[in-house]
Amino acid sequence: MSNYGMQLQEKQKLRHMYGLGEKQFRTLFSKAQKMQGIAGENFMFLLECRLDNLVYRLGFANSRAGARQLVAHGHVTVNGKKVDIASYQVSTGDVIGLREKSRALSSVKEALEGRSHLPAYVEYNEAAVEGKFIRLPERAELSQDIDEKQIVEFYNR
Numbered sequence: 001m002s003n004y005g006m007q008l009q010e011k012q013k014l015r016h017m018y019g020l021g022e023k024q025f026r027t028l029f030s031k032a033q034k035m036q037g038i039a040g041e042n043f044m045f046l047l048e049c050r051l052d053n054l055v056y057r058l059g060f061a062n063s064r065a066g067a068r069q070l071v072a073h074g075h076v077t078v079n080g081k082k083v084d085i086a087s088y089q090v091s092t093g094d095v096i097g098l099r100e101k102s103r104a105l106s107s108v109k110e111a112l113e114g115r116s117h118l119p120a121y122v123e124y125n126e127a128a129v130e131g132k133f134i135r136l137p138e139r140a141e142l143s144q145d146i147d148e149k150q151i152v153e154f155y156n157r
Contacts, residue, residue, distance in 0.1 A: 007154035014146050018047050019064050024087065029155055040148030045136050048121075051078065052086035054096055057122055058131040059115030060108055075102035077130075090133050097130030 001009075015025045032043035047053065052068040055076055061067035068086040070076055076083060077097045078090065090096065098108065118124055121137045 004154075004157075007150045007157075010147055010150035011154050014047075014148075014151060017064075017143070017146075018050070018053065019068065026155070029151070033155075040152045041139050043151065044139065044142050044146070044148055046089070048137050048142065049090050049133075050086065051076065051083060051088040051090055051096070054090055054122065054131070054133060057119055058096060058124060059112050059118065060098060062107075062111045062114065066107065066111070070098075070102075070108070075099055075105070075108075092133055092135055095130050095132050097128065103129050 011025075015022070018025075020028070028046050029039075029043055032046050033039045035042045048057075052064055052071050055061055055067035055070055056064045060076070061070050071086045071088075072084055074082055074084045075098055077099055078088065078094050080095070080097075082099065102108065112129075119137065119141060121133065121135050121141065123132045123134055125131065
């Protein structure tokens, strides 16, 4: 396979993993390039800070698509306010929770029971059914089978 083919394959793998469209993915990458630091790592951090991804990481849904649907249907709150935009960028210190009526949903209960582990960059409060985004994740805590350098090279050609 050519270099271009490997770069494209890596980009598509990450894009499908997070369930984003091409334009949304490209816009997020452009934003990451304008930030200080390493573009590839910034890009991964921006993907991890999306509301739908954090809902998935907290275990409110079994998949990112399920998390996106929970957000879009208005079941999720950020700092006590309803947010129905899946691409909402969560800041460190924000509290992500479920609305009172949404806590009884069978899909949410199943997901919480089936949750295997919680990343170190989020805290979960069992009693309040909410999680707090403590800090940006470190690169070592993110998926190791993604080579973000390939994606940077793909977009910089």
